[in-house]
Amino acid sequence: MTHTISILCDDIPGVMTRISGLFSRRGFNIESLTVGHTERPGKSRFTIVVEGDDGVLEQVRKQLQKLVHVIKVWDLDHERILEREHALVKVEVHEQDRANLLQLITVLQARILNSSGSIWVLEITGDSKSVDSAINLLSQYTILESIRTGKIALEQGAKERGPSNRL
Amino acid sequence: MKKGKSTGAKALVRTLEKAGTELIFGYPGGANLPIYEALQRSTIRHIQARHEQGAAHMADGFARASGKTGVCLATSGPGATNLVTGIATAYMDSSPMLAITGQVSRTMIGNDAFQEVDITGITMPITKHNYLIQSAHQVAPIIEEAFYLAGSGRRGPVVVDIPKDVQTDEFANQHEKRRVLEGYNPTTKGHPGQIKRAAAVLREAQRPVIIAGGGVISSNTYTDVAEFVKTLGIPVVHTLMGKSAFDNYNPLNLGLFGYHGSRAANTAVSKSDLILAIGTRFGDRSTGPLASFARDAKIIHIDVDPAEIGKNVPAYLPIVGDIADVLPRLTSLLSNSSNIQSPTEHPRAAWTATLLKQRESINNGNNGKINDKGLDQARLTTPVALAAAAEAFPNALLVTDVGRHQIFAAQHFPVAAGRNFITSGGLGTMGFGLPAAIGAALAQPEKKVVLITGDGSFLMNIQELITAAETGINLTVMVMNDRRLGMIQQLQDGFYSSRFDVSRFTQDIQFDRLAADFGCRGDRAASESELQHAVVAAAQAEGVTVIDCKIGEEEHVYPMVTGRNLLELTEGEA
Numbered sequence: 001m002t003h004t005i006s007i008l009c010d011d012i013p014g015v016m017t018r019i020s021g022l023f024s025r026r027g028f029n030i031e032s033l034t035v036g037h038t039e040r041p042g043k044s045r046f047t048i049v050v051e052g053d054d055g056v057l058e059q060v061r062k063q064l065q066k067l068v069h070v071i072k073v074w075d076l077d078h079e080r081i082l083e084r085e086h087a088l089v090k091v092e093v094h095e096q097d098r099a100n101l102l103q104l105i106t107v108l109q110a111r112i113l114n115s116s117g118s119i120w121v122l123e124i125t126g127d128s129k130s131v132d133s134a135i136n137l138l139s140q141y142t143i144l145e146s147i148r149t150g151k152i153a154l155e156q157g158a159k160e161r162g163p164s165n166r167l
Numbered sequence: 168m169k170k171g172k173s174t175g176a177k178a179l180v181r182t183l184e185k186a187g188t189e190l191i192f193g194y195p196g197g198a199n200l201p202i203y204e205a206l207q208r209s210t211i212r213h214i215q216a217r218h219e220q221g222a223a224h225m226a227d228g229f230a231r232a233s234g235k236t237g238v239c240l241a242t243s244g245p246g247a248t249n250l251v252t253g254i255a256t257a258y259m260d261s262s263p264m265l266a267i268t269g270q271v272s273r274t275m276i277g278n279d280a281f282q283e284v285d286i287t288g289i290t291m292p293i294t295k296h297n298y299l300i301q302s303a304h305q306v307a308p309i310i311e312e313a314f315y316l317a318g319s320g321r322r323g324p325v326v327v328d329i330p331k332d333v334q335t336d337e338f339a340n341q342h343e344k345r346r347v348l349e350g351y352n353p354t355t356k357g358h359p360g361q362i363k364r365a366a367a368v369l370r371e372a373q374r375p376v377i378i379a380g381g382g383v384i385s386s387n388t389y390t391d392v393a394e395f396v397k398t399l400g401i402p403v404v405h406t407l408m409g410k411s412a413f414d415n416y417n418p419l420n421l422g423l424f425g426y427h428g429s430r431a432a433n434t435a436v437s438k439s440d441l442i443l444a445i446g447t448r449f450g451d452r453s454t455g456p457l458a459s460f461a462r463d464a465k466i467i468h469i470d471v472d473p474a475e476i477g478k479n480v481p482a483y484l485p486i487v488g489d490i491a492d493v494l495p496r497l498t499s500l501l502s503n504s505s506n507i508q509s510p511t512e513h514p515r516a517a518w519t520a521t522l523l524k525q526r527e528s529i530n531n532g533n534n535g536k537i538n539d540k541g542l543d544q545a546r547l548t549t550p551v552a553l554a555a556a557a558e559a560f561p562n563a564l565l566v567t568d569v570g571r572h573q574i575f576a577a578q579h580f581p582v583a584a585g586r587n588f589i590t591s592g593g594l595g596t597m598g599f600g601l602p603a604a605i606g607a608a609l610a611q612p613e614k615k616v617v618l619i620t621g622d623g624s625f626l627m628n629i630q631e632l633i634t635a636a637e638t639g640i641n642l643t644v645m646v647m648n649d650r651r652l653g654m655i656q657q658l659q660d661g662f663y664s665s666r667f668d669v670s671r672f673t674q675d676i677q678f679d680r681l682a683a684d685f686g687c688r689g690d691r692a693a694s695e696s697e698l699q700h701a702v703v704a705a706a707q708a709e710g711v712t713v714i715d716c717k718i719g720e721e722e723h724v725y726p727m728v729t730g731r732n733l734l735e736l737t738e739g740e741a
Contacts, residue, residue: 014287069348
């Protein structure tokens with residue numbers, strides 16, 4: 001099953017290699033990985049999406065927790081997760097399709113970042129599923145390039161209430 | 168140099184001294200010479216190995232024998248990669264080690280410079296943590312932190328890579344404070360509720376057994392284990408790493424369990440209703456196939472590393488913490504409880520008695536077997552050699568290499584509780600024995616250190632005999648020389664087509680002569696009586712003695728699990 005792992009760690013060189021190494025060694029393919037600064041100076045938060053066996057992943061979580069620069073690891077609760085992902089999609093639009101595309105953009109709450117002639121760059125934000133379906137809907141036009149940030153996620157409510165603090 | 172200034176190399180040596188380092192095991196090279204320069208003005212004694220792998224195992228052996236963090240030093244590139252097997256060996260057996268490597272200068276890093284290798288990248292999965300130091304003023308705080316990490320929580324090796332220009336750089340010498348490590352807080356105090364629950368379960372158990380692992384030794388809790396056993400009268404089995412966790416002469420010690428465990432020990436684990444696992448990670452050589460492991464048993468698992476709980480076997484009751492904190496509290500709960508019956512009255516007394524009886528009958532069988540052969544006519548076998556050595560070296564600190572002799576040593580050479588048995592359990596590193604024995608002998612000069620090795624393992628780091636002779640240690644090396652790789656042959660016999668091209672050596676090496684050339688005392692024995700003389704002489708001799716034990720066609724080492732669970736044992740030709 002798919003897990004969204006959130007990791008709070010020190011923001012220092014090498015921490016990304018240490019973290020991703022623990023996944024790859026056990027054959028996990030990381031579906032997405034985002035990292036950025038947090039409310040605390042010098043600390044970063046990773047959001048990693050992986051698919052895999054629950055038991056093996058639990059072992060990875062414990063091993064992550066053992067890394068000296070990892071402060072806390074959460075396997076985010078799917079019931080309580082708040083997630084967002086960002087995508088940029090470059091589409092080629094012919095004259096006759098413009099009206100339809102504009103309508104779709106409104107429905108998707110997407111934004112036009114740039115348009116030069118028939119090439120438009122759209123910006124989409126939402127949870128991973130809505131980004132999936134937005135891209136799916138846009139694929140009726142010619143998608144020249146697209147990029148997704150991977151998801152960032154937090155749990156709702158008071159912080160540090162993840163289900164990972166069992167031991 | 169100006170007043171109040173220091174260099175990275177000087178800061179390193181000063182910090183090592185401050186941390187109480189007495190010995191460094193190392194080998195020089197272009198990228199660590201500034202450190203050697205600084206070491207000349209230090210009180211730290213440098214032991215010059217003949218190969219960096221030897222230096223790493225020496226530091227490891229020193230650590231295992233003393234409980235202190237062992238320090239080794241190598242240059243960049245090949246010097247650093249030669250340490251890798253030693254680092255991995257220490258990592259698998261949770262041995263505290265600080266490995267310092269020279270690195271090419273900062274401006275050269277990443278340019279494929281001469282003798283450049285990314286040693287922090289290479290050692291990431293086999294260290295507790297590692298560092299590449301970027302500036303001279305960081306040297307002292309990082310070395311302090313490295314010692315703290317290596318020697319706390321679950322012990323392990325830490326690598327510190329120091330570029331050559333960081334070693335020579337001058338910096339204003341002021342004390343830098345160690346960082347706070349928010350992400351590293353090993354749990355040492357056991358949860359009181361869990362300990363209470365464990366006491367309750369233990370009181371009720373009908374067929375309890377203790378599994379003592381290597382954690383007992385790294386936490387120095389052998390007396391706590393003995394105290395606990397005295398209170399409850401429960402039988403004890405041990406893992407390979409836990410051999411010296413509990414006095415081997417104690418009647419309640421059923422010995423090694425697992426893949427090469429005795430029938431009594433494996434029965435105890437397999438039929439138990441409650442296992443108290445102390446400092447063990449339930450490695451595959453202990454459990455055998457997991458699906459059939461101890462199916463009736465609830466497991467109380469005490470370990471300092473939460474990642475070990477439930478990793479291989481489910482824990483009914485996990486207690487994360489230092490054994491030194493948890494076990495005495497558990498003992499006192501059990502001895503204070505009013506309704507505790509004396510060890511002989513409790514229903515579990517019958518269970519214990521059955522196991523002891525089973526062990527007794529097996530022992531008698533073995534004794535008969537050895538005596539049958541008579542003295543001088545007896546062809547020398549490893550168990551015979553071990554029995555003679557055990558008699559000549561009571562209270563020995565026993566070190567082994569890896570292979571068939573290792574298992575024989577675990578089974579046939581009893582040791583007292585304490586840091587008295589050193590072996591490469593997790594990684595199974597052939598060539599570990601000799602350098603580890605050197606480190607151990609330097610750590611415990613008062614003890615009689617005996618290395619049991621095989622001709623295969625011994626040859627893998629034999630160059631360290633020179634180091635051994637130079638250091639002035641007392642050490643007895645017994646080479647079980649059967650001109651073959653015994654364990655490999657046993658596997659080929661059991662599971663392959665018994666073709667031994669790669670497990671038999673044609674050359675008959677005279678290890679006594681070789682030892683003499685390397686500055687040691689050489690002796691040889693081809694019969695039991697020759698061996699008895701040799702071990703007695705070795706026990707009285709100063710310096711390093713190598714006894715070339717001419718073992719004939721050796722028997723396989725049994726028992727060995729050949730089936731789907733720990734009770735499907737092959738017990739040999741007896």
